[in-house]
Structure formats: C-alpha cells, structure tokens
Amino acid sequence: MRAFLALFKREVAHYFTSPIAYVVLVIFSFLSAWFYAIGFLFPFSEYSEQYPMIQMQMRQNPMMMGGNYPVPNFTELILPGFYGTLSIVLIFLLPLLTMRAISEEKRQGTIELLYTYPLTDLQVVLAKYLACMVVFTVMALLLILYLLIPDILKGELGGVIQWKPALSGVLGFYLFGAAAIALGFIFSAITENQIVAAALSFTLLLFLWVVGWAAQGENIPEHWRKVAEAVSLTNRSQDLYKGLLHLSDIVFFACVVTGSLFVTMRALESHRWRG
Amino acid sequence: MIEVQKLNKIYGSVHAIRDVSFEVGKGEILGFLGPNGAGKTTTMRILTGYFPATSGSAKVAGFDVFNQLDEVRRRIGYLPEQVPLYLDMNVEAYIDLVAQIKGLGGRDRKKAVEKVISDVGLTSMKRRLIKKLSKGYRQRVGLAQALVNNPEVLILDEPTVGLDPKQIIEIRSLVKHLAGERTVILSTHILPEVSMTCDRVTIIHQGRIVASDTIANLTQQNAKTVEIALTFRGARDRVEQSLRGLHGVVSVREAQERERPRITVGNDGASTLLVAIPSDSDLRGKVAKAVTDSGVELIDLRPREVTLEEVFIRAVSAEDRHEDSDATASTLSASEPSQSTSGHKEENR
Ligand SMILES: Nc1ncnc2c1ncn2[C@@H]1O[C@H](COP(=O)(O)OP(=O)(O)OP(=O)(O)O)[C@@H](O)[C@H]1O
Ligand SMILES: [Mg+2]
Numbered sequence: 001m002r003a004f005l006a007l008f009k010r011e012v013a014h015y016f017t018s019p020i021a022y023v024v025l026v027i028f029s030f031l032s033a034w035f036y037a038i039g040f041l042f043p044f045s046e047y048s049e050q051y052p053m054i055q056m057q058m059r060q061n062p063m064m065m066g067g068n069y070p071v072p073n074f075t076e077l078i079l080p081g082f083y084g085t086l087s088i089v090l091i092f093l094l095p096l097l098t099m100r101a102i103s104e105e106k107r108q109g110t111i112e113l114l115y116t117y118p119l120t121d122l123q124v125v126l127a128k129y130l131a132c133m134v135v136f137t138v139m140a141l142l143l144i145l146y147l148l149i150p151d152i153l154k155g156e157l158g159g160v161i162q163w164k165p166a167l168s169g170v171l172g173f174y175l176f177g178a179a180a181i182a183l184g185f186i187f188s189a190i191t192e193n194q195i196v197a198a199a200l201s202f203t204l205l206l207f208l209w210v211v212g213w214a215a216q217g218e219n220i221p222e223h224w225r226k227v228a229e230a231v232s233l234t235n236r237s238q239d240l241y242k243g244l245l246h247l248s249d250i251v252f253f254a255c256v257v258t259g260s261l262f263v264t265m266r267a268l269e270s271h272r273w274r275g
Numbered sequence: 276m277i278e279v280q281k282l283n284k285i286y287g288s289v290h291a292i293r294d295v296s297f298e299v300g301k302g303e304i305l306g307f308l309g310p311n312g313a314g315k316t317t318t319m320r321i322l323t324g325y326f327p328a329t330s331g332s333a334k335v336a337g338f339d340v341f342n343q344l345d346e347v348r349r350r351i352g353y354l355p356e357q358v359p360l361y362l363d364m365n366v367e368a369y370i371d372l373v374a375q376i377k378g379l380g381g382r383d384r385k386k387a388v389e390k391v392i393s394d395v396g397l398t399s400m401k402r403r404l405i406k407k408l409s410k411g412y413r414q415r416v417g418l419a420q421a422l423v424n425n426p427e428v429l430i431l432d433e434p435t436v437g438l439d440p441k442q443i444i445e446i447r448s449l450v451k452h453l454a455g456e457r458t459v460i461l462s463t464h465i466l467p468e469v470s471m472t473c474d475r476v477t478i479i480h481q482g483r484i485v486a487s488d489t490i491a492n493l494t495q496q497n498a499k500t501v502e503i504a505l506t507f508r509g510a511r512d513r514v515e516q517s518l519r520g521l522h523g524v525v526s527v528r529e530a531q532e533r534e535r536p537r538i539t540v541g542n543d544g545a546s547t548l549l550v551a552i553p554s555d556s557d558l559r560g561k562v563a564k565a566v567t568d569s570g571v572e573l574i575d576l577r578p579r580e581v582t583l584e585e586v587f588i589r590a591v592s593a594e595d596r597h598e599d600s601d602a603t604a605s606t607l608s609a610s611e612p613s614q615s616t617s618g619h620k621e622e623n624r
Contacts, residue, residue: 002375002378002380003375003376003377003378005375006372006375006376007372007376010361010364010372014361014363017363018363108359108362109355109357109359110359110360110361111359112320112325112355112357112359113353113355113359113360113420115324115325116323116324116325116348116351116353117348117373117376117377118345118348118349118376118377118378119376272325272326273326273327274286274287
C-alpha cells in the first residue's frame with residue numbers, strides 16, 4: 001500500500017510538473033465557459049432541442065410569453081446539450097492526458113526498474129490511472145462550479161437548478177471521461193510513441209462517437225443500430241445527461257474501465273515477455 | 276547466494292542464452308564478462324524477474340525467481356544498463372520514492388535515504404534535478420536506488436559503460452567499497468574491470484558460458500609450471516635444441532603473436548620462444564646461459580603472465596571453433612596483442 005501511494009503521488013506530481021495537464025485544464029476551462037455562456041445567455045440557441053419550434057412561435061407572436069424574455073428550464077433545456085458538447089471536447093483533450101502515461105516509461109526504459117521493484121502490474125497501472133483521474137476530477141469539479149451560478153443568481157437570468165438531474169449529468173460526464181481515459185491507457189501501453197498513442201486513442205474515441213449518430217441513419221438494420229447504440233460512449237451518456245440514471249449505463253462504463261485496464265496490464269505483460 | 280541452472284531464453288527466433296549455469300557464493304563479487312550481444316543483460320533480467328526464462332531455473336538469496344519473485348525483489352538491488360531514472364525528479368525525492376516503493380517507511384526511510392546518498396557521494400547534489408546531472412553522477416543515483424533497501428544481492432549491468440576514465444575509477448572503487456558483505460554480479464566487457472573489482476569471473480559468449488573460475492586460476496597464477504618468454508636475435512633452432520636439452524625444462528614452443536612481450540624498441544628480426552619450467556624451481560639463470568651459449572643475442576627474458584584478455588580470447592575462440600564459425604576464430608587470433616577486448620567485440624558484431 002505504501003508503495004502504491006508513493007507511486008500514485010509521484011504520478012500526480014508528474015502531471016502537474018509538466019505543461020500538459022495545465023494546457024488541457026486551460027483549454028477545457030475556456031471551452032466549457034464558452035459553451036456554458038452560449039447555453040446560458042442564449043437559452044434558445046441550437047443547444048436547445050426545442051429551439052426551432054419556440055423560435056418560430058416567438059417570431060409569430062412576440063407577446064406569447066407576456067413580452068418577457070422567456071425563462072427557460074435551465075436544467076432540462078441547457079444542461080444535456082452542454083454536457084454533450086463537453087464530452088466531444090473530452091474526445092480531443094483526454095488523449096493528451098493519457099498518451100504518455102505508460103509510453104514514456106517504455107521509451108525511457110524506466111519501466112524496467114518498476115518491474116524489478118516489489119510492485120505488481122495492477123499497482124503500477126492503477127497508480128497511473130488514478131493519477132490521471134485526479135487531473136480529470138479537477139475538470140469535473142469545474143462543472144459543479146457552473147451549476148452553482150444559477151443558484152447564486154437566484155433565477156434572475158436563467159432557471160433555478162434542479163440538483164438531481166444536474167448532478168446525474170456530472171456523473172455521466174465523469175463516467176464518460178473515466179472510460180475514455182481507460183481506453184487511452186491501452187494505447188499508451190502498446191506503443192513507446194506518445195503521438196501514436198494519442199492518435200490511436202483519439203481515433204477510437206471518435207469512432208465510438210460517430211457510430212452513435214451513424215446508428216440513427218435510416219437504412220441501418222435494426223440489430224446494427226442496437227449494437228452501435230450500445231457501444232457508443234456518447235450515446236451511453238445521453239440518458240445520464242438528461243437526468244435519467246440507468247444502472248445499465250453505469251455498469252457499462254464500469255465495465256469499459258475495468259476491461260480497458262485489464263487489457264492495459266496484459267499489454268504490459270506481453271511487452272515485458274518479449275523483452 | 277545465486278544459483279543459476281540451465282537457463283535458456285529465446286526471443287522469437289533469437290536463442291539469446293543457452294544452458295547458462297553458474298553459482299555465486301555469499302559475499303562474492305562475480306564478474307560477468309562477455310562481448311556485446313553475449314547475453315549478459317538477458318541473464319540479469321531473468322535474475323531480477325524482469326522477464327522469465329524460456330527454460331531452466333534460478334535462485335537468488337534462496338528464493339526461486341519464478342515462483343517466489345516477490346521475495347527475490349525485496350532482496351535485490353538492480354542497476355540496469357541504460358540507467359533509467361525519473362529525470363524530472365531531484366535526487367533526494369527520487370531516492371525517497373524508490374525507498375517507499377521498496378517498502379521502507381517512517382524514520383528508517385529518512386535515514387536510509389540520507390545514508391545511501393552520502394555513501395555514493397551525492398550529498399552536495401541531492402536537490403539537483405536528475406536530468407541536470409552528468410552521466411557519472413546519474414550512475415551514482417542508479418547505484419543509490421539499487422542500494423537504498425540494503426539488499427543482500429546487487430546486480431549491476433555494465434556500471435561503468437559510457438563514463439570517462441576518472442569516473443570509471445570512481446565508480447569501480449565505489450562498487451568495491453559498497454559491496455561489503457553483499458553478493459554482487461557485475462557485467463562488463465572491460466577486462467581490467469574484472470581483475471580490479473571481482474573475485475571470480477564467468478565468461479559468456481554467444482549465449483554460452485565458456486569459462487568460469489577465480490581470476491587467479493584462469494590466469495594460471497597457481498599453475499604447476501610457469502612460462503618464460505625469451506626474445507633474441509639469431510638462429511632459432513639452435514636455441515630451441517639447447518633449451519630442450521636442459522634438465523627441468525618442460526616444454527619449448529614458439530610464441531604466437533599475441534603472446535609476445537610488448538617491447539617497444541628493437542624488435543626487428545627478433546623471435547620469441549616460450550619455455551615452460553616448474554614453478555617451484557628457478558631455472559632462469561640456466562635458461563639465459565643456454566641461450567647466450569648458443570651464440571644468439573638475448574634481448575629480453577621475462578616470466579610470461581597470462582592476461583585475462585588471453586584467457587578470454589582462448590575461451591571465446593575455442594567456443595567458436597567448437598561452433599563452426601572459423602571466421603570469427605581467425606579474426607580473433609590474428610588480432611593485435613595490444614588490442615583491447617572491446618576491439619574484438621566490434622568485429623564480432
Ligand atoms: N528484445 C529482444 N528481442 C530480440 N532479441 C533480443 C532482445 N534483446 C536481446 N536480444 C538478442 O539477444 C542477444 C543477447 O542480448 P543481450 O542484450 O543479453 O546481450 P549483452 O551481453 O547484454 O550485450 P551488450 O554488451 O551489448 O549489452 C543478442 O543477440 C540480442 O540481439
Ligand atoms: Mg547488455
């Protein structure tokens with residue numbers, strides 16, 4: 001346990017002594033603030049599903065809502081779209097966090113020493129994974145900060161927050177990121193090259209997003225549509241973003257995380273056996 | 276302390292080591308000598324549990340490296356060939372991290388870290404980032420991480436490779452000094468390193484052990500006969516005849532190129548004979564007289580010391596002949612006597 005904690009601390013410190021974590025955090029803060037502002041200040045922008053209909057009605061009848069600027073239901077109308085957009089942002093950002101987690105140790109040969117210390121592969125992989133999750137947790141906490149804003153403004157600008165669905169969305173976001181990071185670890189373990197690791201995990205995440213909306217196409221056979229929807233990370237998080245907690249979705253993400261970490265360990269083991 | 280039996284390692288199509296067996300007693304320093312690609316690193320990686328052997332067995336500190344790897348890992352300190360360290364950490368933080376990983380805690384850890392840093396002479400550098408250290412100092416950090424848990428067994432893979440001569444001497448004496456009661460395996464392809472630091476030597480070539488003994492035995496310091504190298508100008512057969520007639524002489528033969536004494540001046544037209552005499556008799560005077568009496572000009576007489584280099588070349592070329600690669604054997608025997616062994620390795624690659 002002491003060994004594990006020491007390694008975990010070193011990994012966290014390693015993230016924060018290099019620019020990469022800061023770059024990712026800054027880009028994420030900027031983009032999330034941007035998308036939040038769009039959703040917040042322009043509540044009937046394209047992030048609202050009801051956008052076209054309501055806008056049409058408003059144009060026909062400006063006095064429809066008593067002439068006031070309409071007060072949206074913040075939680076229902078804005079948050080799902082906001083979370084959805086942010087998960088696309090994660091597809092681009094998380095590979096930057098995971099790319100060097102293991103590949104760097106392989107390239108520099110430091111993994112040879114790790115392997116000869118009294119440590120198990122599980123300890124090594126978990127310490128690195130949890131350290132990466134620490135960085136990601138900072139990102140998720142930022143989202144909670146955004147949720148506090150409508151409360152502080154007491155509904156003056158937007159609606160009042162409904163905490164349960166809003167937090168379910170944060171959970172969805174967190175699970176999505178946890179799964180994306182675990183998938184990225186596989187690629188970090190199979191190559192010594194950080195760029196290759198980043199490119200491969202980006203490609204996989206992009207694919208898992210694209211199959212989600214490709215599944216909605218018209219000529220897709222029913223069973224393919226089901227498979228695509230089941231495996232698409234973005235699809236799987238949709239219901240959570242809307243505040244619908246399904247055990248199946250949570251179990252799905254948990255399985256992706258454990259499965260990926262297991263494959264990561266196997267990849268390391270085979271790397272070692274090959275010498 | 277270390278028992279290795281019939282280890283084999285096959286990487287895909289490369290049979291890196293074949294039936295490697297040797298033993299190292301408690302407190303011994305074993306030199307593991309071999310040219311590039313001989314299989315030194317492979318053997319050491321098996322002993323440290325980095326990867327398993329394809330077949331064979333090995334025990335370190337009484338524990339099997341296949342079934343009791345955890346116990347083995349707790350008892351060894353390993354310095355890999357490339358000295359991979361976390362370059363972004365400072366010396367003290369890094370050694371402290373390794374100490375924690377190796378299971379040290381609390382006050383013991385602090386003390387151990389401080390002691391090992393001062394033992395390897397890094398106290399003045401302990402706040403320095405490892406990436407800003409010179410190669411020699413990084414090597415010390417590597418030694419410190421290996422030693423911090425006070426291991427019974429120390430495994431050092433070419434600890435002096437890539438260092439300047441001054442650093443090499445410093446690291447060597449550090450290794451010798453820090454070895455203390457520990458059992459050490461030290462791989463190298465530098466022969467003087469072995470004679471300077473090790474008690475015993477195991478020579479590995481193309482994945483096989485070709486010789487394994489104490490340095491004294493290998494260089495025939497305890498042998499029953501000693502050879503005298505005679506260098507002279509003049510008719511060789513007459514000298515040979517009169518030497519053979521001398522009572523007590525065991526054998527007379529012509530010296531091979533690499534067995535000739537290294538005389539820097541006046542070697543033109545000289546030939547060298549090697550005369551074997553019992554080591555407990557002093558026939559040197561009689562031998563000298565026999566030579567001068569045969570009417571030749573004696574220019575040099577000295578006992579011939581078998582260098583480790585020769586032992587190495589003999590062992591290696593015997594193995595090559597045994598193998599079938601005559602080409603390698605002939606390049607080896609044709610090589611300059613003064614050539615360092617690393618030179619041979621270049622050819623062997
Ligand atoms: N991962 C690997 N895959 C395939 N072959 C390998 C691998 N590692 C080593 N070899 C081969 O195994 C043989 C032994 O290599 P090893 O690294 O053990 O030699 P060495 O004695 O340490 O050499 P050096 O003095 O160059 O360090 C060499 O022929 C090498 O090419
Ligand atoms: Mg080597």
